[in-house]
Amino acid sequence: MRIAKNDIPVRINAPGAVARQKMNFGDASGYGKMSGEYFSLAAGADIAPLLKGLEGDLCQSPHWGYLLQGRITVTYADDTEEVVNSGDLFYWSPGHTVRVGEDAEVILFSPQDEHSKVIDHMLDKMAG
Secondary structure (H helix, E strand, C coil), rough: EEEEHCCEEEEEEEEEEEEEECCCCCCCCCCCCEECCCCCCCCCCHHHHHEECEEHCCCCEEEEEEEEEEEEEECCCCCCEEEEECCCCEEECCEEEEEEEEEEEEEEEEHHHHHHHHHHHHHHHHHH
């Protein structure tokens, strides 16, 4: 699920302050501690090969985040695709992979145990 800033409902609109809030933006129930992550990804990066061997060959950690710049295509287990653009707020449910269309700077918030397992798996794949 992705949403552009201007599509997030305005809750407060006062001189010098606008607060937007999207309710029901993913569910963190059942997850322990969260990690804050900052990724710099080059255009053309595709993590799919690094996910081989995980359940469904996909990242099984949910992520909440904000794309500072760039463009990322997320593909889910049911083969649906979603394009996340600069300035979008997003939630990626478990069971996804990503490709980078334009150099990207992205902030993620993820359950640290689940995502650490995915990152460790990717590091093992990169080590050969």
